[in-house]
Amino acid sequence: MTSNQPYFDLAILGGECLTLDKSFAEYRDSLILTGNGRIEYIGDRKDFIGPYYAGKTIHAQGKIIMPAFFNAHTHLSLSLYRGLGTDLHLQDWLTKVIWPLEKQFCNPENVYLGSCLSVLEMIKSGTATLADMNFFSGHAAKAIEESGLRGFIGEALFSTSTPSIRDPLDGFNVSAALLEKYKGHPTIHPYLVLHAPFTCSADLYREAGLLGKKWGVKVCSHVSETRNEFEQIRSRYGKTPVAWLEETGVLDSDFIAIHMVHASDEDIEILAERNVGIIHNPHSNMLLGSGISPVNKMIDKGIRVGLGTDSASSNNSLSMLTELQTAARLHKVEALDPSVLAARHALQMATSINADIYGLAGITGSLAEGYSADLLIINPDSPNMVPVYDHYSQIVYSMENRNIESLIVNGKVVMEDRKILTLDEEMILREVEKWTKSVSVYDFIRI
Ligand SMILES: [Zn+2]
The missing domain is CATH 2.30.40.10 (Urease, subunit C, domain 1)
Known part of the structure; x- marks a missing residue:
């Protein structure tokens, strides 16, 4: 030299x-x-x-x-429950399997262990950036940081208590603490995460919208995942989930709606007007029988539609490659038109469109x-x-x-050359096996 x-x-x-x-x-x-x-x-x-x-x-x-791929929606810790509650509708899958298991087993150690397992799979399938929704999300952040990946970390907020937050009024304090801890961090980006319109109040969305602006972070939520949720919100509030959210003032270009499987034409107009980012999760929507998101219609209206895997317990894979491959095929058959969601567009959904929705255009x-x-x-x-x-x-x-x-x-x-350099793959797999043998998960499932 x-x-x-x-x-x-x-x-x-x-x-x-x-x-x-x-x-x-x-x-x-x-x-x-x-x-x-x-x-x-x-x-x-x-x-x-x-x-x-x-x-x-x-x-x-x-x-x-x-x-590299950008996985725009996941729940890292849920890989510990992969394969449980198979072939159930979302409401049964949540209330009879996932929530009882989380009530029993969700703690900082298990969130870290499940997150380590998930990032292994993501690395092996080419993901560089992920957006997580979790409880004890600081422990998911630890796994992401150790893996060398880039991650959006968000504590899942509900209007009721959660495994990590006893008093829902503390929710934003937990988010604020994460923001403070990772201020200026090059690869860990906290954001605000609300579970869904059927578990969160209008006040929670209103407050999240205001705090998101104050803190300069994105706000994300599951929205309109199932027909059941769509009808439930309509009978509770007399409005579709999107119209109800619109009233809270949270919908704008910094809001990220996960799923959006059920949306009226008026909903799509609102989403386009507000420039809301949508994250499509076709495998999860297919496995839970939730429906087919009107992705073609939303794209035609100029809405930014990205892609995520959702969790390994409703997919059951964290591979963005298989997710984009499925998205490309699914919407051709939905439209009876092979030109729909062309290969190049499917790749952009899994990379640059996700980056734009999360505010990382020009970066990744x-x-x-x-x-x-x-x-x-x-x-x-x-x-x-x-x-x-x-x-x-x-x-x-x-x-x-x-x-x-x-x-x-x-x-x-x-x-x-397929060898992970940042984490000990073998050790994490053995730790997960050890944990699985040490607990009786089936005792807590209500099916
Ligand atoms: Zn999700």
Whole structure:
């Protein structure tokens, strides 16, 4: 190294790079150089002038490089209950399985353990950024921080007590404490999380909207997940969940509505007018029999619709790859039109659209100079990927998680050649098995 050679923390040399930027720029023989977590150079290798020195070099010839995924809605700790309460409607699944289990087992240690398990799965399926809704969410944050991923962390607030908050009036204090603890943190972003219109009062939404503005954070909630919820709110308040929320003043571009499976045409008009971000969770909606979200209609109205997995106990996977693959197929069959939710759009839902909804446009979701180095290295050299004519089609309709070879988040190599470098995968799996054997989960399920 000579003094006039520029230094970069990481060099990714070769490979076909899909930036997923607005013009879908691609580099056939690319070079990516990073420093302080950011992309400092991205382009064709031949266009980089002069020598450089890199702390680490990854050779990516023959590979595909693209932005890492953004999982815009999940509940990290619920992976401990994966596979329990299968084939139930949401209300039964919640009241007979998940809430009784959480009442019994939800504590800081288990939230941490379940979150560690979830982030392992997310790393192995290429997620760099996630948005969590949890109890004891500071312990989910610990797992996210240790994993090297970027996370939005939110304490789930209800108008009643929860496993972590005895007095609902304390809810915003817990959120404020998280905000204080992670102020200025590069990868952990607290936000305000309300469970749903059927468990939270209008005052809670009103207050959340005001505090969100004061604190400069997003406000998120499940909304209109099931027909039952839609009808329940209509008979309780004489309004649809969206119209009821509109009255609280919470709906705007900083509000994120999870699910939105049941929405009237008037609801969709309100959501478009208020520029609300929607997070679609097709696997969870399918598994719980909740319905098919009117995603095509919302997109046609200019609404930003992103994508998340929801929890591993209602999906039952945390893979954003399979989620986007399902979304792309589901809405074609819904519309009887294969041009709907095209491959490129499905990829944007899982990356740049989610980043925009969460206020991280220009930071993650695409690959460009100045963006955080959040990217995947894909190895297409396997029978399910060869030959590669159209990269976007191949990723959306043929790729499997095992093709995701390496994950880089904020410039740090989190997984290389399928080996997780930040967490002890084997130890976490054995700890989960040990916990599972030490408790009798079936004693607490009411089915
Ligand atoms: Zn959820």
